[in-house]
Amino acid sequence: MDLRDYLRILRRNWILIVSLTLGGLLAGGAASVLLKPSYTATTQLFVSIQNSGSVTELQQGNTFSQARVQSYVKTVATPVVLQPAIDSLGLNETTEELAKHVTATTDLNTVLINISVTDSSPAQAAAIAQAVGASLVKAIDTLEKPKTGGTSPVGLSIITPAQAPATPSSPNTKLNLIVGLMAGLALGLGAAVLRTTQDRRIRGESDLHRVTDAPVLGGIAFDPDAVRKPLLTQAAPQSPRAESFRQLRTNLQFANVSGNAKTVLVTSSLPGEGKSTTATNLAIALAQAGQTVCLVDADLRRPMVNDYLGLERNAGLTTALLGTADVGELLQPWGDDRLYVLTSGQIPPNPSELLGSEGMRRLIERLEQAFDTVVIDAPPLLPVTDAAVLSQHVGGVVVVVGSHKLKQQDLAKSLNALSMVGADLLGVVLNRLPVKGPDAYAYNYYSQGAVEEKPEHEGRADESLQSDESPLASFVSTFHGEPSRPPGSFLPGSKRNAPHS
8 A cells, every 4th residue: 555545544534533542542531530649759778888998998888888778779679677677667568468569679870779758648658668678778788797897888868858749649630632543543544554455345446457457437426315306407407417428428428438338337336226216317417418329228127217317117128138128119308309218018037038139139229220329228237137137238337336335346246247248347436435534426617528528429410300301200200100199209309298397
């Protein structure tokens, strides 16, 4: 991982990191409040040579004293020193217990000994420190006294008597807060890295590129109103949602620069990723650009296009494939643009066989002759094989990826299924992206072209509706040539079933 990956981890998990950091800070504060305060009293002793003489003798004596000081420091914690202190103060504890509260230290190259005693009572701490210091003076005098008699060559003197401390030595609130803060921060960072490495869901482009190098045709931000208003025409013209589908339309045209993919299959890996709304809105966006578009609902298991557009579903794709009615009689115009919809029809017991049949291939070829673009909404790839079978009859496939829903391994399986049947993957659409944060899909107003220019063929599209030589007019006239057409048949330009918005 590079620096950008770490920054993305921080941005994705900043709430977790801040929460654990504050938790560590609170834990440090709670420890400072709950711990019983203790006090530390200190006394200081000076080690000297009793005999005086020349400067050389004094230097030798000083070296001797420094060498002996380390031994005296270790002597403080022995019963020889502590037991007399216990007896003098009448303490109800053993020398081993008292030794845990007594600390003796010395500074380097000095003859000073510091004795510190910690106790819950400041007065008791001072009394014990003073008693231990006095006991050490007597013990060293006894230990250093020559066996032949005479005085000890070494003398200890208390130069700083112990005093009762005014403030507790622990808990150290400032230190506890700092330690808690740093511990919480370290725990938060560790949890963020662990969470990111273990989370295999696709959250944005960075996760997507770990699975595939396919181009990202567009990103659609999550909109809570999309459940009630899923259509592009129900959003404000300059809204981010409307702009995202216009960008998808533009990028799809660049992905299909050769123009071979007149039929675009829209699918996903799992249900609930938004493939049907993406296919529907893509068809609407293409129609708004002046193209003649046919939207086919080929999801013969859970059809949704008719619900979104408010159209009749009983007669549709399956009706045409079974030969009960011709497709020209089943197309339903929608809206004020050149958008025609072929709903799913009755749900059959064998969807895969119908979609992979020769009749389906011929139907797609006929639609390609009559329309500029055919958009097909297909079932998801992983639960059923319908989309993989149908992808062999179309010019290109667009896979919709639901952000925060689909796992990387599931997308890899879906793309592998398309690759095995030789499908032409045009690109991927990221759906339900967060509006803000590291995974938000940003739009550049100037690079995407805020002003939509009508394609050159738009002017000819009007002529195609009036000219009997155009593919669409020929396609319609073949099945709607009679002046009195049966119920359910529609001519181009008809306003029947137009949306009421």
